[in-house]
Amino acid sequence: MISNILTWAVQRRLASIDHFRQHPLAAQQQVFEGLLHTARDTQWGRQYGYAEAPSRQEFARRVPVSSYEQLYPHLERMLHGEADVLWPGATTWFAKSSGTTNARSKYIPVSRQSLHDCHYRAGRDMVAMATSLYPEADVMAGKTLSLGGTHTANPFRPHTDSRVGDVSAVIMQNLPAWAEFLRTPPLELALLDEWEEKIERIARHVQHIDVTTLAGVPTWMIVLLRRVVELAGAANITEVWPNLRLFLHGAVAFGPYRELFRQLIPGGQMRYLEIYNASEGYFAFQDQPDSEDMLLLLDHGVYYEFIPAEEFGAEHPRTVLLEDVELGRNYALVISTNAGLWRYKIGDTVRFTCLAPYRIRISGRTKHFLNAFGEEVVIENADAALAAACAATGALVRDFTAAPVYFSSTDGASRGGHQWLVEFMQAPADAPQFAQVLDETLRQLNSDYDAKRYRDIALVAPVVQAVPAGTFERWLARKGKLGGQHKVPRLSNSRDVIDEILEQLNN
Incomplete structure (x- = not known):
């Protein structure tokens, strides 16, 4: 009986889910207006004229897109107990995160509303x-x-x-x-x-x-x-x-x-x-049993904008609104939330797989990808390639990280490569085949990677190195990041992580 009552209670939300599926732009407009109205008398809201009820286009012109570092002076004041900075009142709870590309701790405000x-x-x-x-x-x-x-x-x-x-x-x-x-x-x-x-x-x-x-x-x-x-x-x-x-x-x-x-x-x-x-919010979940696509949540106190891939490195990136996104393109996620994060670059990239309703897949991170040689390998590519290599060789992967490696060929030309450290729970039956399938799958999935791999001219085949069980846990423990939401950076254009792990293995 308790199970039936609880099931009935939670299923009352299904109507709301259906509503924002069918009316996504109206749902986002309502969230947008609610956020600005609630924060109009905060220091940030007064600075950017929230009380004037700017349009979404005017909001994008007035308010800068911010990284954590750029927003931190305001967050630091909140951490010290100052009220009405980015969100009404004083925030008492903060989600602490190291992120996946930044070793310093991040403190993300968690308001009662969020x-x-x-x-x-x-x-x-x-x-x-x-x-x-x-x-x-x-x-x-x-x-x-x-x-x-x-x-x-x-x-x-x-x-x-x-x-x-x-x-x-x-x-x-x-x-x-x-x-x-x-x-x-x-x-x-x-x-x-x-x-x-x-x-x-x-x-x-x-x-x-x-x-x-x-x-x-x-x-x-x-x-x-x-x-x-x-x-x-x-x-x-x-x-x-x-x-x-x-x-x-x-x-x-x-x-x-x-x-x-x-x-x-x-x-x-x-x-x-x-x-x-x-830490910043709850953005999407699967709503179909046989698809990995996730439904973007549009009435949960988060207003979304999207930075096209060609703008990722821009100092003042152009954003597009939800109604202007295109299928199959990579976008960096920009959020404004009911905890006081305004036009905040969360660091994740997504691509839309459906526009009615809006469904996405996480494709990587703006700084968490391999692009040392113009190959633009994102997490989505890496996960799919590893899955194919495991299927072909009977392997089971516990954890991994990959980074670029440089060396000189015999004619003196500089060529690049990728080094993968993989912790297996079940080793591949054929290690060379594992690396070969990994490489072949990346070439099939990513035309930029394939072009760089052509005849080994710009990029040679990846080197896969198996590491002992517990390697990544020990590295996380040394960094004070064991457990919880902490995880090993999967891909990086820097060798900092991979060199630390290799040094750990040698000591």
Whole structure:
């Protein structure tokens, strides 16, 4: 009965989802007007004339596109407790993130409005969508096992109630009672800051609970599930949780982990839905069972603009509105949010796969790609190529990173290459074939890469180096980024990350 009541309650959001699917521009206009009206009396709102109710075009002319570094002077004042800077009132919660291309900590404001009207609303929508797509799964009948990080005192004012932490920890700490009732483990375990202890204690706690849904980052969920199986003395996780039916996953591409989950959760009963959320907000999720495309969420307190690929490096980039995006093109995401981020470059790139309704795929990051030689390899290419190499050789990839390498050919000409460090959970049956399929797939997917690879003139074949188990976890631990939403940068135009890992292996 409780399951039926909860399912009915969350499915009330389906009508709202259908509304912004059918009326996307009206939904975004309403969000835009609401944001400016709410922030009109903040320092930022007064500076840019929000009270004048500028049009979306005028808003784009008045307000600069900002990176985190450019917005930080305002965020720093908020961190120190100043009110009405970017958003009304004083912000007490901040999501701490190192990002994927910047080693310094970022502090993203999390307002009460963004928690309730963005993160929690989208969470309800995701559950509503899951119950609609897969009614036979009865996901509300058991517990949702969610993994997250931790939170600590705000270092800028440590003796106040202000807190900073992983966005998952911020969300869990502030969950409404009905949502906390649905999840496991209890907060005292979920928010532990020592990751190895957390995994062990959670595994021991949850093995005797009726878990029907998983939610979290695939990388760390795999670690937990393997430990649960080991503790239970089971062959796979379905022997521990026979009613497990759904995994809500995000933060990293799922392709390299799909086979690992199939082995841990055999049979055809398991369903997987991808979510696109970040410290800055909750942006999209899958709304179709047989497609990896994600529905852009348009009434969740986030107003979107898009920077075309040719403008990525511009000091004052041109943006396009939602109604002007084109299919198949890469765009950098620019957001204005109900936490006070204004025309903020989140760093992710997306491409639209459908315009009615608006559906996207994450294609990479503006700084998180390989383009040292004009090859323009994005994460989407890398994930697909790795998946093909795994399928061809029976390999299973736990983690990877790739970076450029330079060397001189015999005639003195400079040619480039890519070095891949790959941590396998199951090594390829044929390592040279793995590298060959990786290369061939990248050439098929990416015409720029293919052109540079032609006859090895500009770019030679990639070098794939297998690294021992635990290599990437040790690197994350050394950087103080173990667990939570932290992840290894997949692609980089710099060799900083890959050289640090190689130095670690040699010591």
